[in-house]
Amino acid sequence: MSLTITPPAQNSRRPAPPTPRGMRARRTLHWIAVHSLAIALAIMFVGPLVFVALTALMTDSQALTSTLWPESWNWGNFAEVLERSPLLLWLGNTLMYAGLATVFMLLSSIPVAYALSKFRFRGRNLAFFLVISAMMLPPQVVAVPIYLLWARAELTGTLWPLIIPMLLGDAYSIFLLRQFLMTIPREYTEAARVDGCSDFTTLIRVVLPMARPAIAAVALFQFFYCWNDYYGPLLYASTEEANWTLSIGLASFRALHSVQWNLTMAATLLVIAPVLIVFFLAQRVFIEGVTLTGVKG
Amino acid sequence: MHRRFTPLAAIAAVAALALSACTAGTESAAPLTGRQASQKAAQPQTVELWHGFSADSEVKAFEDAVAAFKTKFPHITVKLTKGVQDDQIIQAIRGGNPPDIASSFTTDNVAQFCKTGMFQDLMPSIQADKVDLNVLPAVVRSYTEYEGKRCVMPLLADAYGLYLNTKLMDGNPAPKTLTELADLAKKLTKRKPNGDIEVAGFLPSVQYYENTPSHLGPMVGGKWYNADGTSAIGSDPAWKQLLKWQKELVDWFGHDKIEKFRKGLGQEWSDDNPFHKGKVAMALDGEWRNAMIKNSGIDLDYTTAPLPVADDKPGLYGSGFVAGTIIGIPKGAKHPEAAWQLIRYLTTETDGLVTLSNALRNVPTTSAALQSPQLAKDANFQTFLDIFSHPKTNTLPAHINSVFNQDTFTTFIQKWEQGKVKDLDAGLAEVDKAINDKLKLAGG
Amino acid sequence: MAVLSSPAPPSRRRREGLRALLWLSPWLAGIVLFFGYPLVATVYFSFHRYDLFTLEFIGLENYRYFFRDQRAHTAIGNTLWLVVFMVPAQVLFALGTAQLLTKLKRGAGFFRTVFYLPSLVPLVAGTVSFVFLMNPSSGPVNQFLAFLGIDAPDWFGDPSWSKPGLTMLALWGIGNTMVIFLAALLDVPKHLYEAAAIDGAKAWRQFRSITLPMISPVLMFSAVTGVIYALQYFTQAMVASRVAAGVTDSPGTSFVPGYPGESTLTLPQWLFHQGFRDFTMGYASVLALVLFAASLALTLLLLRQFRAFTDTER
The missing domain is CATH 3.40.190.10 (Periplasmic binding protein-like II)
Known part of the structure; x- marks a missing residue:
């Protein structure tokens, strides 16, 4: 073995600043590393959706095999899904649930957030504490007595037990709206009052226009929460297939309507698609809204 | 549909939400x-x-x-x-x-x-x-x-009995005792070169479709409950006999091999049922399977027989679960x-x-x-x-926690199959305890 | 202007209190009906045997049963698993992706959208998809692993892999947390990094001594809310076990959550099952109180974070 001792590089004692060339090379390497990592992650994030879509287009027998690319494109699978299960009915129920709940939530929560952020009164902190407590309370904790209330009102079997409470405010939405309204300087509302506006006109004329992004975000969240909700409809409406939402229908789809993966995936895709379309139409509202939820504590 | 959305009625009902909610029935x-x-x-x-x-x-x-x-x-x-x-x-x-x-x-x-x-x-x-x-x-x-x-x-x-695929049975008569069933199950099993199961003689796993404890119990005359509704599972030696027999057969197959095989099988109620497909030679199933085989239109040569019974209880042969x-x-x-x-x-x-x-x-x-x-x-x-x-044919005795009890027992048997139970007696005693505790809770 | 900035006179303050009360009244009614009353009633029911038909006082029997109920213990163990493994994994992964996004020179917007996209997929749809993607016989995930020479597990059918499977699902839908972290990272003043770079601080040191302290409130908030959601974890576990067990789910038999084994049984699922499938509502109330105690402790932790918030006003 020959020992070749490399003489220390001349610049070892006093490191010279990297040459512009070396720096650029390192930057390029860094650029490549970071971007390939991003691409790999992107594939992981999108891959599942792609495979769902591909499987949705296969024949039943191919979906059971390990091939990944459809041998033939069976667009009829979507029609078959619609034929086998009342997906459109469930879609209607879901839209009704999500739509009404969102409208009710806005009507009831904006005033509360307004009062919590713009009025000075004793018990204000207590009220805010209640908002946070209600927001953090797992829905399952109070499920038993609330279920009994709705059973007594003979509304179990429908989605109304999930919609009606929205008329009395939703803690999470109140919290987010309040956080946003706190950022509106008090001078605006005070000035409106000096101008002789009532609380109501102040809300309509001054606060609402300024809070538009927050309201849009909260409405979107509520809508999507309902669209996604599985626990609520399972608790109240699972006995009545006619009142199911997409979530319940999809979760039972494989057991009830089809054991074939291709049809199950076609149904899954039909449930996912509307959400993605809305997202691409309202992407900015989404990202801004999510950022809003990350309020610094 | 039973009850449609009627907004007015719903809102009126909210107004009528009574303070006390103690009786939900109408x-x-x-x-x-x-x-x-x-x-x-x-x-x-x-x-x-x-x-x-x-x-x-x-x-x-x-x-x-x-x-x-x-x-x-x-x-x-x-x-x-x-x-x-x-x-x-x-x-x-x-x-x-x-x-x-x-x-x-x-x-x-x-x-x-x-x-x-x-x-x-x-x-x-x-x-x-x-x-x-x-x-x-x-x-x-x-x-x-x-x-x-x-x-x-x-x-x-x-009624539950044994279905036998004539071709796979290869001329063997229907087994009448658990020993015969185990021997025949081993004999008729075909494996792939890597040891995976290709055709199973008989799948002993309780997770396989109809192999529930309630359906298997009559083979050994297992007793579920004492007169007061408490569990008799731990105290009736028949269950231990069944479980030991079953574990021996599971181990012969290899638990992981059974699981792998089971996961690749078609759905029970579809035409892909493994008995239809000739993937199992013998299967415990209900009488409806006759109609399903016929309706699926496949050409399957099969016979049926009563379930085999414990070697020391030949008098049970011919009976079953109903x-x-x-x-x-x-x-x-x-x-x-x-x-x-x-x-x-x-x-x-x-x-x-x-x-x-x-x-x-x-x-x-x-x-x-x-x-x-x-x-x-x-x-x-x-x-x-x-x-x-058959005069000895029986059913699962009615019990207010029947579902819980069966599920508790089945869960235990699954652990037993996996080899996670070291002491069978202690394990069955725990099953008894879980059933009795629940009975007490339900006020039975 | 002087009038505005002086503290409000007591009478005016009281009037403002009345006005606030007016605005808050529907919500207060809601709090009483859907928060206060149920909490009290849950405590009341926890001392009773109640199946919706008959109500019978049984003292501490339900509580005693809780200590004997093996499944409840398993459920709590699983819920703790999620808290200990899933939540940190989510936070770290979200932080990692957010950090990556800040480093991207090109296409940051595109990648942000792509990373965010899965979090929009409805929970049930995402779960059904993952059960398919990770099924052992035809799922692409296992084929990919087999291609790499890895003998892949039967994720949602294997008690020791079902929770990791659910964790993968959770990591996939990390979008919201990631966007929050991204905003926080971008909020860190650039000049701090520049100053540190001049002092010769390496990337890791910069991250530790600048980034982490600056975003720690957001990190803390995400971790605590993450834990609270983990305590409520229901939908994904319920759907995954249902769909994965689909093959053996024969008509007529009741479905007990937790498949495979009891590995995906969480406390809320067991509560749901006891309350609304078995209708042992008294015992379900005990489980509810256990869940309540856990989430209350966390909420108080969170409130400490918020204390500064409630008193200050901008």
Whole structure:
């Protein structure tokens, strides 16, 4: 073995600043590393959706095999899904649930957030504490007595037990709206009052226009929460297939309507698609809204 | 659909939300009285019936039976909802929005149905209409009542036996003892070069479709409960005998190999059922499999036999497990009288029962129907009729926590199969304890 | 202007209190009806045997049963698993992706959208998809692993892999947390990094001494809310077990959550099952109180974070 001792590089004692060339090379390497990592992650994030879509287009027998690319494109699978299960009915129920709940939530929560952020009164902190407590309370904790209330009102079997409470405010939405309204300087509302506006006109004329992004975000969240909700409809409406939402229908789809993966995936895709379309139409509202939820504590 | 969204009513109901919420049941609906049945039922009305059938051919057979009822009672319209499970029925009754008639595939919840009054007592109507319950075999009567309360009627019965694929059996006779079954299972199993199972002689896993403890128990005469409703599982040596036999066979296959094989099998109720596909040579199954094989249109040469029994209990051979579909009127039904008419027709009219039995290949539940010349019989189906009428044939005794108890036992057996149970006696004692604790909680 | 900035006179303050009360009254009614009453009633029911038909006082029997109920213990163990493994994994992964996004020179917007997209997929749909994608016989995930020479597990069918499977699903839908972290990272003043770079601090040191302290409130908030959601974890576990067990789910039999084994049984599922499938509502109330105690402790922790917020006003 020959020992070749490399003489220390001349610049070892006093490191010279990297040459512009070396720096650029390192930057390029860094650029490549970071971007390939991003691409790999992107594939992981999108891959599942792609495979769902591909499987949705296969024949039943191919979906059971390990091939990944459809041998033939069976667009009829979507029609078959619609034929086998009342997906459109469930879609209607879901839209009704999500739509009404969102409208009710806005009507009831904006005033509360307004009062919590713009009025000075004793018990204000207590009220805010209640908002946070209600927001953090797992829905399952109070499920038993609330279920009994709705059973007594003979509304179990429908989605109304999930919609009606929205008329009395939703803690999470109140919290987010309040956080946003706190950022509106008090001078605006005070000035409106000096101008002789009532609380109501102040809300309509001054606060609402300024809070538009927050309201849009909260409405979107509520809508999507309902669209996604599985626990609520399972608790109240699972006995009545006619009142199911997409979530319940999809979760039972494989057991009830089809054991074939291709049809199950076609149904899954039909449930996912509307959400993605809305997202691409309202992407900015989404990202801004999510950022809003990350309020610094 | 039972209840549609009606915004006004809903909002009014909120206003009416009473402060106390202690009784959720509805008192508005009329209970079954047995009196004035004829005059009340004569008005045109629609009864809603929930049933569990989901396979297309079964749904159609049931619809046909109901259509025959319609020709006799033209003023009663029946609205059928298929594929309903007990969860849904129970929740609907508890929540106060039940159908007029509910039918279940399982007798597991009969005790709960009768004890809590979730299903209405049928005795007043039975007496008013002078229906003779003695047309029902004793075992059938036993699983449709609880502590003397009759709240459901048997629709059709299921008996469980062994299905044998003639080609895979390769000339071997049907096994009569557990030892013969194990030997034959090993002999008929074919493996791939890497040791994976290609064809299984007999799958001993309790996770395999119908291999539930309740169906396997009659092979050893396992006893479930003591007279006071506490668990007898740990104290009856028969269960230990069954479990040791089963574990030995599982270990021969290799638990991981069984799991791998099981995961690749088709769905039980589809044409991909492994027995249809020739992937298992022998399988424990109900009499309905005859109809399913026929309906799937495949050319499968098979025979049926009673389940093998413990080597030291040859007297059990020929018996088996029996349970059946039940049907009753939930508390809070809107049209109980019309519902009773339909139930009486479906469960006691010989013609209707025979037609339904012939279509579903289920065992009819009345003596007249069993003896009817119209009842289609072939050797494979006859096996089940014989099991059904065997004197030692039994059913799972009614218990208010029946589902919990079976599930607890099954979960334990799964752990046992995996080899996670070191001490069988201690493990079974824990099963006993879980069952008894739960019984205490339920106030049984 | 002087009038505005002086403290409000007591009478005016009281009037403002009345006005606030007016605005808050529907919500206060809601709090009483859907928060206060149920909490009290849950405590009341926990001392009773109640099946919706009969109500019977049984003292501490339900509580005693809780200590004997093996499944409840398993459920709590599983819920703790999620808290200990899933939540940190989510936070770290979200932080990692957010950090990556800040480093991207090109296409940051595109990648942000792509990373965010899965979090929009409805929970049930995402779960059904994952059960398919990770099924052992035809799922692409296992084929990919087999291609790499890895003998892949039967994720949602294997008790020791089902929770990791659910964790993968959770990581997939990390979008919201990631966007929050991204905003926080971008909020860190650039000049701090520049100053540190001049001092010769390496990337890791910069991250530790600048990034982490600056975003720690957001990190803390996400971790605590993550834990609270983990306590409520229901939908994914319920759907995954249902769909994965689909093959053996025969009609007529009741479905007990937790498949495979009891590995995906969480406390809320067991509560749901006890309350709304078995209708042992008294015992379900005990489970509810256990869940309540756990989430209350966490909420108080969170409130400490918020204390500054409630008193200050901008």
